[in-house]
Amino acid sequence: MPATQDASLRVNGAVMPESSVGEVVSDPERGTRRVTYVGVPLQPGPNALNVGADRIQVQLVGATTRVEVTPSFMTADGSTRCACTSAPWTPTAT
Numbered sequence: 001m002p003a004t005q006d007a008s009l010r011v012n013g014a015v016m017p018e019s020s021v022g023e024v025v026s027d028p029e030r031g032t033r034r035v036t037y038v039g040v041p042l043q044p045g046p047n048a049l050n051v052g053a054d055r056i057q058v059q060l061v062g063a064t065t066r067v068e069v070t071p072s073f074m075t076a077d078g079s080t081r082c083a084c085t086s087a088p089w090t091p092t093a094t
Contacts, residue, residue: 004031005051005052006051006052007021007024007033007035007051008051009035009037009040009049009050009051010048010049010050010051011040011041011042011047011048011049012043012047012048013048016037016040020037020038020039020040021035021036021037021038022036022037022038023035023036024036042058042060043060044060044061044062044063045059045060046058046059047059047060
């Protein structure tokens with residue numbers, strides 16, 4: 001967005017507080033900035049997001065019930081790569 005544009009985010013008509021801003025990255029050369037919001041409350045179903053005159057509609061299917069992240073490999077000590085399994089960890093050469 002242009003650096004001079006108001007970056008206030010409205011979700012379903014409600015203005016998000018400044019505490020919802022997670023990161024602001026400016027590009028003075030281009031006169032732009034990127035504002036990242038975190039923890040934005042969405043309702044199940046359609047949600048209207050507005051910044052200035054720009055509007056987008058997003059759909060939240062439903063509440064998250066479970067999130068599971070299972071990496072296939074991890075770095076154990078900064079250099080030893082190990083496979084992630086349900087068995088005890090075993091370093092593997094790569």
